[in-house]
Structures are given as C-alpha cells and as structure tokens.
Amino acid sequence: MNIGREILKKAKEYRDYSAITLSEMVKIPSYSGKEEAVCKKIVEMCREGGFDDVRTDGLGSVVGRVGRGSKKLVFDAHIDTVETGDESQWEMNPFSGVISDGLVYGRGATDQKGGAASMITAGRILKSLEYSGKYSVYFTFTVMEEDCDGMCWKYLIEEENLVPDFFVSTEPTSLKLTRGHRGRMEMLCTFKGVSSHGSAPERGESAAYKAARAALAIEKLNGELKPDEDNFLGKGTIVVSKIEVHGPSQCAVPDQGMLYLDRRLTWGEDAELAINQVKHYMGNDVQDVRIPEYTKRGYRDTDYGQELYFPTWKIPEDHPLVRGGVTAYRKLFGKEPLVDKWTFSTNGVAVCGRHKIPTIGFGPGDENQAHAPNETNRIDDLEVCAAFYAMLPYTLENNSEEQNG
Numbered sequence: 001m002n003i004g005r006e007i008l009k010k011a012k013e014y015r016d017y018s019a020i021t022l023s024e025m026v027k028i029p030s031y032s033g034k035e036e037a038v039c040k041k042i043v044e045m046c047r048e049g050g051f052d053d054v055r056t057d058g059l060g061s062v063v064g065r066v067g068r069g070s071k072k073l074v075f076d077a078h079i080d081t082v083e084t085g086d087e088s089q090w091e092m093n094p095f096s097g098v099i100s101d102g103l104v105y106g107r108g109a110t111d112q113k114g115g116a117a118s119m120i121t122a123g124r125i126l127k128s129l130e131y132s133g134k135y136s137v138y139f140t141f142t143v144m145e146e147d148c149d150g151m152c153w154k155y156l157i158e159e160e161n162l163v164p165d166f167f168v169s170t171e172p173t174s175l176k177l178t179r180g181h182r183g184r185m186e187m188l189c190t191f192k193g194v195s196s197h198g199s200a201p202e203r204g205e206s207a208a209y210k211a212a213r214a215a216l217a218i219e220k221l222n223g224e225l226k227p228d229e230d231n232f233l234g235k236g237t238i239v240v241s242k243i244e245v246h247g248p249s250q251c252a253v254p255d256q257g258m259l260y261l262d263r264r265l266t267w268g269e270d271a272e273l274a275i276n277q278v279k280h281y282m283g284n285d286v287q288d289v290r291i292p293e294y295t296k297r298g299y300r301d302t303d304y305g306q307e308l309y310f311p312t313w314k315i316p317e318d319h320p321l322v323r324g325g326v327t328a329y330r331k332l333f334g335k336e337p338l339v340d341k342w343t344f345s346t347n348g349v350a351v352c353g354r355h356k357i358p359t360i361g362f363g364p365g366d367e368n369q370a371h372a373p374n375e376t377n378r379i380d381d382l383e384v385c386a387a388f389y390a391m392l393p394y395t396l397e398n399n400s401e402e403q404n405g
C-alpha cells in the first residue's frame, strides 16, 4: 500500500467533512476563557472520529489521542478567538460559518479553527488506516491563547505532565512550513518623584519628567536594536504602549509615574537582557522594571497564571522534525514546501521557547486573515493540512529508522 496515495484519497473523501467541521466550530463563539461550548463540541467530534482517547485538562483544553506508541507527536490548535471588532465591517454574521466558493466564512476560520478542523480529519484518517506506529499522536485543542500565548501548554507540560517529543502548531502558514518566530514580553516601569506645590516646582522632583525622558530613551533603544545573526527572525522592537503619572493634585508636581512597554525579542534576546537594556537606557530616572503577571481565570475557574514573557524560539533547518515535515510534504505533493517563520506569536513560545521541545508549524489559511474582519479559510487548505498531519507520523518513523539503521 502506498501510504501517501491512500492518505490523499481519504483527505479528498473527507473534504466536505473538514469544511463542515470548521463551519460547526465557527458557529460556536469561543472568546478566550469562554471556550466551554466549543470544547464540548470538539470532544463529541473526536469521539465520532473514533479517537482512542479524549479528555479535557484542568484549564479546559481538549486532549485527543490516536495510537499507542511510546513517543508523543502533538498537533495543536488553539480554539479560542479574538472578538469580532466593529461588526459593521463584516459582510455577513461573523458566526454564520457560511460555506461557499471553496471558503468557510467567520471569526476563527483561519485563526485558528481551520487547523483544528484539519486535525480532526487527520485523526479520522489515521484511525481508518488503523495507525499503530511508534507514535502516540495527540491532537490538542487549547484555550486562552489569544490572551496569553503558550499558557495552556505551560500548564499541560508542567501540571499535567504531557511532554511532547515533537510539536506541530497548526496556526495559519499559507501551507508553508515554519520553524520559529520572535518572542515577546511586557514590562512595567515605575518612577518615583517628590511632590510639591505647582507654584513652586523647584521644591519637588517630577516623576512626569523622569517618565518622559525614559520614554524618549526607549525610542532611542528601538532604533539601536539589531537583527539576529542570520536575519531569519529579523530585528526585535520595543515600544512605549502606555504612560501614566499621578500626584496629589492637578496643581502639584507628580510623585508617581508608570511606563508600559511592549518588547518583541529576536533570537539571542531574553527577558534578562531586555530588562537590563531598559534599565541601562533609562538610567537613574527609573525606580523599577518588572514583568507583569497574567492572572485571568478560564472557564474551569482554575487558579493559574504566568508572567507576561513569551520566549523566542526556532529550530535549525536540518533538524529531524523539519526534515520529516519536508519529506511528508514532498511525498504527498511531489514538490518541496517553503520553509519560513511566523510574524505573529503562537503556543510555540511555551513548548519550544520555554521547554526546548522541537516545534514546527504548518496550517491552513493566511496569517493576514487573523484578527481581521470577514475572516475566511480555504477548503483546499483544509484538505492539504489533513493529509499532511496524517502523513507526518509515518515519515518521522521512517526518517528515524534511516538514522538508526
């Protein structure tokens, strides 16, 4: 049996099923922390697909499994979405899930219930092929990513001990294979002054001027940041996203100030380096620089949070997982995939950034659909991805056999 040909045939047979699965998921709104209804639907869908196991974790993410192998290959889709924004900019109801002209329409169609739909089809294909290779193939449908990328996976790894050997994010890649993206962090800087009457500012020490000088220092720092060595991820950035100052009255020198910073981190830049840079550029003006915590509770009301730091990740182009992905694509479609990076951030920050687990991305739809009005996804892409996800466990197995033998 030619496994690639068999998988392509099944992905085609299940083409409408993939589109309907996506449409059904789009019809159930699932803003971050409010994913309960869509998760219930996904549990049902995995059961219908004949998955070997389906459960829900402590934060609310759905974990499905096909196969019983000793190694863990994980396909991940976050199933929360951002809000619709100005609904007057949508041509149809964002939760209509309309299927027409080869597209599925609605909020989350690309970011990223499309990946989730292809995963459910892939599980179904693996079951129909009676997959019994050396991987346990996990399909995870994770929560709260739009709010705090990676927290769902920090939880799965650290609290539920689900530690993947290989991880595939199914966020949209336009059917390219991705192997990294920039990290990010938020920083809260505080400033202390001494208040005095507004009629005699010379008696005081203004937190406003300290914050203002510090803000301009950040503008300078942003201009001086450098790209990574091979310019794969490009240059980091830093921006002041909020300024506040307070004092005893509007007729006084303010004694407290706050700057909020958004920092994008390229390869080689981490939290410690970024904080030290900020302190250095702000000099004596700044009192403290720290990373704030994310503490919002999800639908299961579990007490869990993390600092707002999302480490940069990438893996080499010749890594076995990248090579396995390239081989799977070539065997199915007879050509090489483009290997690239994401512009936005994904759950890879926890899995590869924090825990150094090899990660790639391959997903249906285009990155520029994410968070935009009139979001759609291509049914063609759903079919390609379902085939790719079903093929990968077979090629990874063969690749490593070649290495071992």
Ligand SMILES: [Zn+2]
Residues within 6 Å of the ligand: 078, 111, 112, 171, 370
């Ligand atoms: Zn996303």
